[in-house]
Amino acid sequence: MRRLDLSGSTLDRRTLRAVMPRAGSDVFAATTAVKPMLEEIRHRGLAAIAEYTARFDGPAPAEPRVPDALLKEALDALDADVRDALRESIRRARIVHEAQRRDDVTVSVEPGAQVTERWLPVERVGLYVPGGLAVYPSSVIMNVVPAQVAGVESLAIASPPQREFGGYPHPTILAAAELLGVRDVYAIGGAQAVAAFAYGYDATADAAALDPVDLITGPGNAYVAAAKNAVRDLVGIDAIAGPTEIAVIADDSADPDYVAADLISQAEHDPQASSVLVTASAGLADAVEAAVERRVPRTKHVDRVTAALGGPQSAIVTVDTPDAAIAVINAYAGEHVEVHTVDATDVAARIVNAGAVFIGSHSPVSLGDYCAGSNHVLPTSGTATHESGLSVQSFLKGTHLIEYSPEALRTVARHVVTLAEAEDLPAHGEAVTARMEN
Ligand SMILES: NC(=O)c1ccc[n+]([C@@H]2O[C@H](COP(=O)([O-])OP(=O)(O)OC[C@H]3O[C@@H](n4cnc5c(N)ncnc54)[C@H](O)[C@@H]3O)[C@@H](O)[C@H]2O)c1
Ligand SMILES: N[C@H](CO)Cc1c[nH]c[nH+]1
Numbered sequence: 450m451r452r453l454d455l456s457g458s459t460l461d462r463r464t465l466r467a468v469m470p471r472a473g474s475d476v477f478a479a480t481t482a483v484k485p486m487l488e489e490i491r492h493r494g495l496a497a498i499a500e501y502t503a504r505f506d507g508p509a510p511a512e513p514r515v516p517d518a519l520l521k522e523a524l525d526a527l528d529a530d531v532r533d534a535l536r537e538s539i540r541r542a543r544i545v546h547e548a549q550r551r552d553d554v555t556v557s558v559e560p561g562a563q564v565t566e567r568w569l570p571v572e573r574v575g576l577y578v579p580g581g582l583a584v585y586p587s588s589v590i591m592n593v594v595p596a597q598v599a600g601v602e603s604l605a606i607a608s609p610p611q612r613e614f615g616g617y618p619h620p621t622i623l624a625a626a627e628l629l630g631v632r633d634v635y636a637i638g639g640a641q642a643v644a645a646f647a648y649g650y651d652a653t654a655d656a657a658a659l660d661p662v663d664l665i666t667g668p669g670n671a672y673v674a675a676a677k678n679a680v681r682d683l684v685g686i687d688a689i690a691g692p693t694e695i696a697v698i699a700d701d702s703a704d705p706d707y708v709a710a711d712l713i714s715q716a717e718h719d720p721q722a723s724s725v726l727v728t729a730s731a732g733l734a735d736a737v738e739a740a741v742e743r744r745v746p747r748t749k750h751v752d753r754v755t756a757a758l759g760g761p762q763s764a765i766v767t768v769d770t771p772d773a774a775i776a777v778i779n780a781y782a783g784e785h786v787e788v789h790t791v792d793a794t795d796v797a798a799r800i801v802n803a804g805a806v807f808i809g810s811h812s813p814v815s816l817g818d819y820c821a822g823s824n825h826v827l828p829t830s831g832t833a834t835h836e837s838g839l840s841v842q843s844f845l846k847g848t849h850l851i852e853y854s855p856e857a858l859r860t861v862a863r864h865v866v867t868l869a870e871a872e873d874l875p876a877h878g879e880a881v882t883a884r885m886e887n
């Protein structure tokens with residue numbers, strides 16, 4: 450891993466943002482590729498989807514909707530340990546997400562003047578589950594659980610067709626959908642899936658119609674991100690997720706082997722993934738570097754991990770003081786931040802920009818990826834400065850209900866008229882004075 454020595458540097462926001470390691474975005478280039486695809490699919494529907502699927506994913510069934518029997522079969526055939534682990538992941542996710550429910554709130558502004566904020570679920574949601582480099586049944590859980598807790602009635606899942614499974618998504622993804630009771634599952638990947646969700650398509654001789662959705666959520670590669678970005682004027686999207694990131698803040702109390710294992714764990718996702726260590730301890734920096742070198746050759750996806758850890762997006766960053774380390778971590782605004790310091794809880798309280806913070810030496814990111822109960826769809830690429838991870842709130846929309854009595858309207862009428870005149874919109878004021886005349 451490369452070293453970035455920030456000792457003696459001015460740690461102001463501009464400098465930090467300029468020097469922090471980060472994956473370059475290929476969403477811009479992917480946008481050029483996906484725009485004509487989206488147009489084709491919008492106009493020619495499933496025929497165009499089938500052509501792109503054949504080009505990028507290989508042979509797939511003419512009817513992309515996975516038969517119910519196949520979902521059931523996938524769950525029946527699922528390894529018992531995997532089934533138990535998925536169930537436990539769902540159970541913990543439900544506990545955490547149930548606590549995120551929002552109650553409607555009614556406020557009495559004055560006697561007879563009432564404003565209610567009502568929260569309603571989005572009606573139909575399309576959930577994208579990636580399936581290129583790895584298989585993500587855990588992402589089925591992380592998308593479906595908050596949507597179900599929010600009360601979303603209509604949920605569709607899309608995931609790329611896999612050659613070795615007859616052009617259907619990986620059976621573990623199908624089993625996870627079945628466990629969660631989602632039966633509307635499609636063997637469509639990449640930008641094609643996003644287009645199918647955004648525009649829907651008509652029935653053909655071989656396939657039933659797909660109804661468009663109101664909101665598309667879920668992570669994916671640059672093509673998925675570019676397509677989500679391109680359809681966001683038509684449907685809602687959760688966020689544009691970039692490659693996975695982990696940033697670790699650590700001091701001499703940290704176990705270098707744990708830190709190295711965690712940096713490698715997220716590098717395993719993607720050659721573009723970022724792993725960053727920030728420390729004021731030169732000794733710890735050396736020890737982690739040595740532990741990474743020891744571990745990398747033993748890891749399964751050694752090529753991906755080597756590319757990710759060796760890329761410009763990953764680094765061991767050294768600073769002068771623990772406070773400087775916190776400033777760097779906040780400037781980085783990582784998707785995942787792990788805190789391995791003596792005073793981990795106090796340090797965590799000072800981390801204000803992070804998708805999720807993992808506190809202490811026994812809360813690794815992979816726990817959060819699968820079974821902590823928290824959500825693993827989190828803001829990447831520095832967007833944790835202003836965005837949140839997926840939650841029940843992502844699937845709700847708030848509506849204000851305003852109800853004033855004649856007396857309550859009379860009490861405030863002159864202020865409405867004054868503001869309407871100040872904005873040179875007198876008809877606004879007249880809508881109120883018309884009611885005062887009776
Ligand atoms: N933030 C999270 O919660 C989270 C969770 C899981 C995965 N991820 C990230 O999601 C990403 C998954 O990416 P992936 O590639 O493995 O799977 P993916 O499902 O996102 O992409 C595969 C699809 O890309 C399309 N594609 C491939 N080459 C193309 C081309 N040349 N032109 C147009 N389309 C093309 C194909 O249609 C294919 O189905 C990774 O970066 C991973 O780190 C993030
Ligand atoms: N770390 C990924 C992005 O947060 C999520 C994931 C799924 N499976 C394993 N990891």
Ligand SMILES: [Zn+2]
Binds near residue numbers: 715818
């Ligand atoms: Zn992960």
